[in-house]
Amino acid sequence: MSGIRRPKSRIWRPSTDLVLCWIGLLTLLGLTVTLSYQPLASFNFPVAMTIAAIKAGLVAAIFMELRHRSGVVCAFAAAGFFWLAILLWLGLMDFLTRV
Amino acid sequence: MSDTPDIAEHLATRAQRDDVLELGMWTFLSTEVLLFGGLILSYFVYRHADPQAFLAAGRETRIVIGTINTALLLTSSFCVAAALQAAEQGERHATRALLGIAILLGLSFLGLKGLEYVEEYREYLVPGIDFARTGENAHGIELFFIFYFIATLLHGIHVACGIGVLAVFAALATATRASSRYVAGLRTAALYWHFVDLVWIFLFALIYLPGRNS
Known part of the structure; x- marks a missing residue:
């Protein structure tokens, strides 16, 4: 048009x-x-x-x-998920490794 | 247009103010990640302890309502992202309209969730109030529904708060002078709304999808 x-x-x-x-x-x-x-x-x-x-x-x-976004913002965004990964990793360690 | 008075005295520039707002919201969202993360860890632990019960419980959830609700939240997130883009380009009426649609979608989500709760109450699936299941999976199904109600109620409160915040920004979209402060505030509110959507993406996979193929 x-x-x-x-x-x-x-x-x-x-x-x-x-x-x-x-x-x-x-x-x-x-x-x-x-x-x-x-x-x-x-x-x-x-x-x-x-x-x-x-x-x-x-x-x-x-x-x-x-x-x-800059590296700083991405680092702040990733922080929560980093701690979550530690929580889930340690929390589920027993199930993941027990044979 | 100058919005110098919009900047607090301990901040030097508007860019710094915007960075502080965004970093502050991400810090808050980190605590939210761990709040829901703790719940999800408990889900994994109990699912590992009684996998068959969790598959049976997953089959009892309303997947049609759950799927529609997921589509509603994903669409509302799209509307909020678009509203922010419109605000950045000074399209204030488009901003208000898109935020209005996002609010309606959020309210529809809560309405459908309420309907789902009523149906679960009618089917005796509410632990602590009216729960009636027998058989070897009964205890595991009850644990699943305890997780289901705590997680979805907590998420629903977040949705309700998000609707309130979006309503404020929808009202301000055309009521005040266009300012970079409004855009920065809306960007922060949008982050919260997208996070609520993000939590639901995982809750949907954990609650509605197990046990569908058996």
Whole structure:
């Protein structure tokens, strides 16, 4: 469509990155629900947690804008998950190592 | 437009103010990670102790409501991220509209969660109030539902607080002068809302998906 641009009447649109991220998240949601019904034996749980981690990564990188942030902000963001990793690692140590 | 008075006297620049806001929110979110992390650790411990019961309990949850609710929260997060982008570009009406949609999605999430609780009450799945399951898995199913109610209620409180914060920013979007302070505040509020979404992504995988293939 050609003609004079009329900024007043244009509709604001979010960036393509945000839209793609949203579509990706909904696709992963559909995928994880579908896979949970498949007979993958002991792999169902790791698959569900891996897809959850990918979704969380997308939210953190794109919606929370960590991909555009400096090292200091990323370090603060990672701190909570670092302590969580210690909590889960030590908390589950017995189960992970007992034979 | 100058918003120098928006900067507290111990801060030198607007950029420094924005950094302090963002780092402060991430520090708060770290404590939230450990709050929900402790709960999730207890889930892993009890699931390891009684895996069959947790699979049976997972099958008792409402996966349709859970999936719709996940889609609602993911979409609301998208709206809040878009609202921030609109605010950064000075599109104040778009900011208010997107925050309004995010609030409606959050309220729908809470409404569906309430409906789910009613259905679970009717099916005698509320430990401590009305729980009736028999058989060898009964104790493990009860533990699962104790985790379920504590985790989802705690998460629901976070959603309710987030809706309140978003409502304030939706009201301020067009009521006040456009300022970098508003954008920095909205960025901080958005981080909180995305975190609430992030917690739900994991709760969804732990609560609704186990035991579906058997």
